[in-house]
Amino acid sequence: MAAFLEFRNITKTYPGVKALTDVSFAVPAGSVIGLLGENGAGKSTLIKTLGGDIVPDSGEVVLAGEPQHFTATRDSILAGISVVHQELQLVPELTVAENLMLGRFPSRAGVVEFGNLFSRVRAILNDVGIDVDPRSKIIDLSIGTRQMVEIAKAAVFDAKVIALDEPTSSLSSTESEVLFRLVDRFRREGKVILYVSHRLDEIFRLCDSCVVLRDGKLIVHHETMEGLTRHQLVREMVGREIQDIWGWRGRTVGEPRLSVTNVSGTKLPVPASFEARAGEILGFFGLVGAGRSELMRLVYGADNRHSGEVRIAGQQVQASDPRRSIRAGLVLCPEDRKADGILQGRSVEENVAISTRRHFSPFGVLNKRREADIAEEFIKKLRVRTPSRRQDIVNLSGGNQQKVILSRWLAEKGVKVLIIDEPTRGIDVGAKAEIYEILYGLAEEGMAIVVVSSELPEVMGISDRVIVMQSGRISAEFQRSEFTEESILAAALPDREAA
Amino acid sequence: MQRLKRLLLGDQGLVVIFVVAFVLVSVFVPNFLSERNMLGLLQAVVTIALVSCTMMLCLALRDVDLSVGSIVAFAGMVAVMATNMTGSVILGILAALVAGLIVGLVNGIVIAKLKINALIATLATMQIVRGLALISSDGRAVGIDNENFFDLALRSFFTIPVPIYVMVIFFLIFGFVLNRTVFGRNTLAIGGNPDAARLAGVNVDWTRIWCFALQGLACAVAGILLSARITSGQPNSAIGLELSVISACVLGGVSLAGGRATMSGVIVGVLVLGIAENAMNLLNIQAFYQYLVRGVILLLAVLLDSLRSRALGRRV
Numbered sequence: 001m002a003a004f005l006e007f008r009n010i011t012k013t014y015p016g017v018k019a020l021t022d023v024s025f026a027v028p029a030g031s032v033i034g035l036l037g038e039n040g041a042g043k044s045t046l047i048k049t050l051g052g053d054i055v056p057d058s059g060e061v062v063l064a065g066e067p068q069h070f071t072a073t074r075d076s077i078l079a080g081i082s083v084v085h086q087e088l089q090l091v092p093e094l095t096v097a098e099n100l101m102l103g104r105f106p107s108r109a110g111v112v113e114f115g116n117l118f119s120r121v122r123a124i125l126n127d128v129g130i131d132v133d134p135r136s137k138i139i140d141l142s143i144g145t146r147q148m149v150e151i152a153k154a155a156v157f158d159a160k161v162i163a164l165d166e167p168t169s170s171l172s173s174t175e176s177e178v179l180f181r182l183v184d185r186f187r188r189e190g191k192v193i194l195y196v197s198h199r200l201d202e203i204f205r206l207c208d209s210c211v212v213l214r215d216g217k218l219i220v221h222h223e224t225m226e227g228l229t230r231h232q233l234v235r236e237m238v239g240r241e242i243q244d245i246w247g248w249r250g251r252t253v254g255e256p257r258l259s260v261t262n263v264s265g266t267k268l269p270v271p272a273s274f275e276a277r278a279g280e281i282l283g284f285f286g287l288v289g290a291g292r293s294e295l296m297r298l299v300y301g302a303d304n305r306h307s308g309e310v311r312i313a314g315q316q317v318q319a320s321d322p323r324r325s326i327r328a329g330l331v332l333c334p335e336d337r338k339a340d341g342i343l344q345g346r347s348v349e350e351n352v353a354i355s356t357r358r359h360f361s362p363f364g365v366l367n368k369r370r371e372a373d374i375a376e377e378f379i380k381k382l383r384v385r386t387p388s389r390r391q392d393i394v395n396l397s398g399g400n401q402q403k404v405i406l407s408r409w410l411a412e413k414g415v416k417v418l419i420i421d422e423p424t425r426g427i428d429v430g431a432k433a434e435i436y437e438i439l440y441g442l443a444e445e446g447m448a449i450v451v452v453s454s455e456l457p458e459v460m461g462i463s464d465r466v467i468v469m470q471s472g473r474i475s476a477e478f479q480r481s482e483f484t485e486e487s488i489l490a491a492a493l494p495d496r497e498a499a
Numbered sequence: 500m501q502r503l504k505r506l507l508l509g510d511q512g513l514v515v516i517f518v519v520a521f522v523l524v525s526v527f528v529p530n531f532l533s534e535r536n537m538l539g540l541l542q543a544v545v546t547i548a549l550v551s552c553t554m555m556l557c558l559a560l561r562d563v564d565l566s567v568g569s570i571v572a573f574a575g576m577v578a579v580m581a582t583n584m585t586g587s588v589i590l591g592i593l594a595a596l597v598a599g600l601i602v603g604l605v606n607g608i609v610i611a612k613l614k615i616n617a618l619i620a621t622l623a624t625m626q627i628v629r630g631l632a633l634i635s636s637d638g639r640a641v642g643i644d645n646e647n648f649f650d651l652a653l654r655s656f657f658t659i660p661v662p663i664y665v666m667v668i669f670f671l672i673f674g675f676v677l678n679r680t681v682f683g684r685n686t687l688a689i690g691g692n693p694d695a696a697r698l699a700g701v702n703v704d705w706t707r708i709w710c711f712a713l714q715g716l717a718c719a720v721a722g723i724l725l726s727a728r729i730t731s732g733q734p735n736s737a738i739g740l741e742l743s744v745i746s747a748c749v750l751g752g753v754s755l756a757g758g759r760a761t762m763s764g765v766i767v768g769v770l771v772l773g774i775a776e777n778a779m780n781l782l783n784i785q786a787f788y789q790y791l792v793r794g795v796i797l798l799l800a801v802l803l804d805s806l807r808s809r810a811l812g813r814r815v
């Protein structure tokens with residue numbers, strides 16, 4: 001088959017970083033190609049050259065034999081390319097419909113015909129199988145739903161080339177299925193799909209071929225997925241052997257550390273209660289929008305509680321103030337790193353030290369040496385790919401930003417309860433194993449750890465106990481001995497009573 | 500060419516431009532380098548310099564304070580009138596500092612607790628406080644009875660007048676506050692991402708309130724020195740000061756989007772403004788044209804900043 005999309009000798013350098021070095025490969029029409037590699041390998045950078053968001057230092061993108069020289073996003077849209085970026089690009093204050101049709105509103109004499117707009121978008125959403133009201137504002141949607149909306153954008157354009165940069169990183173398997181069917185359909189329609197993911201199952205499920213990047217270089221281009229094993233791909237990505245990535249081991253579970261009773265809030269009207277014990281890793285599973293993140297934000301005090309009580313090691317914590325929670329030993333690593341995690345414009349070092357520095361800053365004066373040491377320690381431990389600890393965090397790749405935010409909380413002292421919402425969102429296989437190992441270590445020291453995750457294998461792989469949420473309430477609980485994929489999924493699905 | 504570009508757009512770009520401008524002006528403008536002119540230049544920038552130190556904090560927070568000019572005038576009036584009333588310079592100074600602090604605290608509390616946009620809140624206090632300055636003196640300048648008050652601006656140690664020492668002390672203090680204290684770093688963090696800072700346990704309201712309170716205090720100090728220099732309390736002084744101060748900060752690389760600020764940048768920004776003004780005076784350029792030049796300098800500075808962001812591939 002003739003190549004439809006081709007990358008020719010693409011090179012891109014940033015100060016201190018070779019993001020891409022001489023990358024070339026070609027993709028035929030009507031096929032899905034997987035883009036694999038560790039955090040910071042250059043996947044998003046490659047996609048940005050396709051989207052016209054960055055201009056490569058040298059090399060070119062070739063479409064149907066025609067070399068293209070995109071200098072702006074518009075150029076690439078006009079050439080029939082649609083990119084779903086790793087960090088969502090929706091306008092939070094606008095509705096789903098407005099976001100989807102931005103720039104192409106149906107209008108008469110300059111006046112937007114909203115009725116028409118909403119019905120057209122409803123048709124599109126139905127067609128691609130996404131269940132969301134076109135009139136809802138983006139800001140009111142969960143991050144997973146936002147991601148689905150972003151993906152629907154690609155369908156609206158009727159593009160010839162569609163690039164999806166980690167589209168499933170906050171979707172659970174059920175929503176992912178909707179996406180997979182959509183991708184299958186795009187393939188049948190003869191489009192080229194570039195697919196970036198750290199989840200190898202998806203790569204095997206979807207892709208016709210794949211390329212592996214490491215340190216900005218193309219390591220290998222597999223023209224077919226036949227005969228390939230997970231093991232081989234992982235080795236090609238990280239350049240070393242990774243054993244069992246879960247590595248779960250038994251622990252003794254002690255006293256209750258976190259007791260949550262009847263907590264409710266605006267986005268979680270039904271009161272919820274649960275308990276986590278010292279030395280325990282408690283998994284929270286559910287579909288997108290099941291209310292897991294909302295519950296955790298209420299527990300932490302990030303949002304106002306309407307009712308309920310939170311106790312840390314028996315001590316009650318006042319509602320609605322993260323500072324009190326932190327002082328009482330309860331911390332939350334939030335789900336949405338762009339909105340709630342990274343401090344834009346500040347260095348990696350400062351992003352790590354922001355909370356823990358109060359332990360070693362007498363009279364509010366910083367101890368720069370200590371901050372540097374902590375930052376260096378975690379950069380090494382979690383393999384954060386950055387030219388220096390002084391680098392502005394916005395210049396890091398998505399997965400590396402996630403590692404920095406995690407470090408912020410792993411570095412915190414006196415933590416009794418650690419809540420992590422999607423701990424490995426966008427993190428590569430190698431670093432995942434490292435992070436799980438750190439979590440086990442913390443649990444062994446007596447911390448209670450609550451992990452919210454949409455990735456069922458992860459929840460089952462690392463938890464001692466799993467709580468399932470469904471449509472805003474807790475629907476089931478499983479001990480590790482009772483874990484089966486079927487039962488956990490069944491508890492998460494909304495049509496359980498109906499069936 | 501490539502190296503020149505890298506030099507100009509690098510971290511020290513503004514310093515390089517400053518040095519070049521300084522050398523050019525020294526060569527081409529007669530009398531510029533004389534000791535008298537240098538001291539005059541520094542004295543002329545004291546007001547802007549003092550207020551810029553704290554404006555830097557407000558801008559770093561992603562906020563802005565438009566009421567600075569009014570606070571300077573008001574605090575100056577309070578200093579003069581309280582000195583006249585009590586006969587004590589010390590009490591006059593204290594009264595002015597308290598007045599500045601109160602206005603700053605009010606700004607901070609309205610912005611942090613009532614969640615009113617800083618632009619609007621300080622636009623309101625800007626008018627209110629200017630009104631207070633005018634009402635308290637019935638719109639007239641008030642002379643100073645106590646000779647000692649003039650010493651605040653006119654007394655010199657080792658030929659250098661007091662206000663310049665105050666300015667240097669301010670630079671040192673706020674450089675330390677911004678770079679070496681939790682307060683300074685929290686200010687930058689809030690400007691970078693207020694939600695993330697709150698979730699990371701930063702006391703956002705408290706930090707906001709103190710930034711504005713410090714701004715009020717700095718304005719009071721500037722107001723006291725200004726009234727000593729012009730030997731009276733003038734209710735109409737320092738009009739438009741907020742624009743010069745914001746210009747100086749932006750020239751110095753402070754980002755209006757919050758989260759990025761350095762003391763050294765702001766010092767250079769203040770000096771660039773001062774040198775431009777001073778050179779134009781020495782060359783007898785008409786006041787009307789000076790507005791043009793100032794505007795052009797500001798545009799160039801902003802352009803430089805945006806080119807720099809783009810060169811770094813930052814998303815703005």
Ligand SMILES: Nc1ncnc2c1ncn2[C@@H]1O[C@H](COP(=O)(O)OP(=O)(O)OP(=O)(O)O)[C@@H](O)[C@H]1O
Nearest residue numbers: 014019039040041042043044045395397398399812
């Ligand atoms: N604007 C920038 N300035 C400096 N360095 C950058 C910039 N953008 C990307 N980089 C660097 O380029 C490298 C490649 O980044 P890229 O985002 O392509 O990684 P990625 O493969 O998508 O990783 P992830 O899996 O974490 O998303 C990283 O080391 C990153 O730090």
Ligand SMILES: [Mg+2]
Nearest residue numbers: 044086397398
């Ligand atoms: Mg990426």
